[in-house]
Amino acid sequence: MVFYIVGAGIFGSVLAERVSNILKQKVVLIDKRDHIGGNCYTFADKETGINCHRYGAHIFHTSNKRVYDYISGFIQLNQYRHFVMTKSNNNIYSMPIGLRTINEFFNLNLTPSECKKFLEKKINDDYIENPNNLEEQAISLIGHELYNAFIKGYTKKQWQRDPKELPASIIKRLPFRTNYCSDYFNDFYQGIPVGGYTPFFEKLLNNDLINIRLNTEYNDIKKEITDNDFIIYTGAIDEFFNYCYGKLEWRTLKFEWSVENTQDFQGCAVMNEADEYIPYTRTHEFKHFHPECNDLIKLNKTIICREYSAEYKQGDVPYYPVNDKKNNELYIKYQEKALNTPNLILGGRLGTYKYMDMDKTILQALVCFDEICNKYF
Ligand SMILES: Cc1cc2nc3c(=O)[nH]c(=O)nc-3n(C[C@H](O)[C@H](O)[C@H](O)COP(=O)(O)OP(=O)(O)OC[C@H]3O[C@@H](n4cnc5c(N)ncnc54)[C@H](O)[C@@H]3O)c2cc1C
Structure with a gap:
């Protein structure tokens, strides 16, 4: 057998x-x-030595002890914590939407309980009884201002369709926090394997x-x-x-890579682009995934990769x-x-x-x- x-x-x-x-x-x-390694494949760039994720950034996160114990038999996770920033209308905010983003966006100075009431009012004002499409659904979850700034353009690029033409069911909830926690994931175990994902597969x-x-x-x-x-x-x-x-239908992605002659291009691993006129959805800067590699962090070069969402055609990589x-x-x-x-x-x-x-x-x-x-x- x-x-x-x-x-x-x-x-x-x-x-x-x-x-x-x-x-x-x-x-x-x-x-x-x-x-x-499939889509989790990583490689060390020949010119800079920076570990890159060929098929888009992969951050390991779980709260499942069985999964964590299993991977720990083969790899060690580094101390990377995932923070996502998003550019909207020439400003930069932290994602998911939290107290800092709300205070900065509305130019306020709310406490957590004031923020909760403030958002409840926004949602009540914009509430739509039976949302007919993604736009109505999102507006009734977070109000029209936050929807226009953070969801509308990004969703349009992601699906290449107007959110009014997309089903409401795509968005079930839009998480937001009323504190200053800027962790993207809530999971207990997080990080990137030391040395990247490919050594994990070699050991497996x-x-x-x-x-x-x-x-x-x-x-x-x-x-x-x-x-x-x-x-x-x-x-x-x-x-x-x-x-x-x-x-079956899929969405695919296209990646545009470049080496930049600067120590730090954007100050974080992932920058979302919420504005519709920017054609890509996010920019990855891989050196930030490995804070343990001090020599590469200090290097006066960095690798960035821009991610574009695209319609899938036969022969493309089926991503979503x-x-x-x-x-x-x-x-x-x-x-x-x-x-x-x-x-x-x-x-x-x-x-x-x-x-x-x-x-x-x-x-x-x-x-x-x-x-x-x-x-x-
Ligand atoms: C852009 C992107 C970002 C992601 N980021 C994260 C993240 O941050 N954190 C996270 O936890 N998860 C993330 N994921 C999810 C993660 O990629 C998947 O959980 C994981 O790759 C699934 O592994 P898999 O073995 O099912 O599939 P794959 O990794 O796709 O492996 C399938 C393999 O099968 C091969 N194959 C297919 N057909 C054939 C054939 N006919 N003959 C021979 N070989 C074949 C393919 O070449 C491929 O290598 C992300 C996914 C995407 C698309």
């Missing part, structure tokens, strides 16, 4: 590690890319029972799989079934699923077909057509491994 795992991202790599280390079974792990896959084949498509190995083998597939579910029910009613119904049809296919497990964000943070993906893989053990071993 061999476990054929398609995709060397987090889901595939965690399962490869568990199957080889715990079950002592052979694994063939393939990926069509020329590297392991350091077992002679794992045969890694890069630049390899699932179709290249299909013929060698027998009825005794397992397939763990972390590619797109519709692609696996040759799009027999139709294509478009989880509207039509696509979710189509996904369920594929999911039923997968459940009726013996020895097949579909997992990860492409296999389950769901956006998942890294900790959720790791948990999904660990639970999937428990199920394999209970059912077959």
Whole structure:
């Protein structure tokens, strides 16, 4: 019996590690890319040595002890805490919206309890009984001024559609704080692996029972799989079934990289661009992710990457699923077909057509491994 795992991202790599280390079974792990790590892949830039995230900034955060204990067996997180700034109308504010942002934006000096009352009034004034679209929904959650400054332009760029044409269901809640906490995430465990994510994957896959084949498509190995083998597939579910029910929709991203001859370009790792006339949604400056690398922090060069949201076309990297009613119904049809296919497990964000943070993906893989053990071993 061999476990054929398609995709060397987090889901595939965690399962490869568990199957080889715990079950002592052979694994063939393939990926069509020329590297392991999937979208979490990081690399040290040749010119500067700065560790960069090729597919967009990835910050590890979780409150799940099982996930944290699992990753701690392979890596150490550094002390990075995620703060996000956002540019709006030539001013810079902290995100998510908190007491500092509200006081600066409205030019006030409110205390937390005054701020709560102030926001309640704004929301009551703008309340819409049955929001018909994303714009109405957002306005009834935070009021029109904050919506216009922070949500409208960003959402328009993200979806390339007017928020009035987007369903209200995209936004369920818009978190805001009435204190000065500027942490982006509330999770207990946070950070970036020391040395980046790729060494984490190298450690996960350091077992002679794992045969890694890069630049390899699932179709290249299909013929060698027998009825005794397992397939763990972390590619797109519709692609696996040759799009027999139709294509699922995705959003993609484009990245524009540059080396800047300055020590610090923007003063933080991620700067959002809320204004519609700026075509990109955010700028990453990678050196800030590694405060432990003092020599690189002091270096008079920095790497920045601008992120653009774009419509997905065949051949692009599928980043975000478009989880509207039509696509979710189509996904369920594929999911039923997968459940009726013996020895097949579909997992990860492409296999389950769901956006998942890294900790959720790791948990999904660990639970999937428990199920394999209970059912077959
Ligand atoms: C822009 C962006 C930023 C993110 N930031 C964060 C963050 O800050 N924090 C966080 O926790 N999470 C973040 N995430 C989520 C994180 O990327 C995912 O949780 C994680 O990548 C999911 O891992 P995966 O194994 O499911 O998928 P992937 O990492 O996509 O791995 C799937 C792999 O399968 C391969 N593959 C697909 N089809 C085939 C095929 N037919 N044959 C061979 N190989 C194939 C692909 O090449 C890919 O390498 C972010 C996601 C995006 C898009």
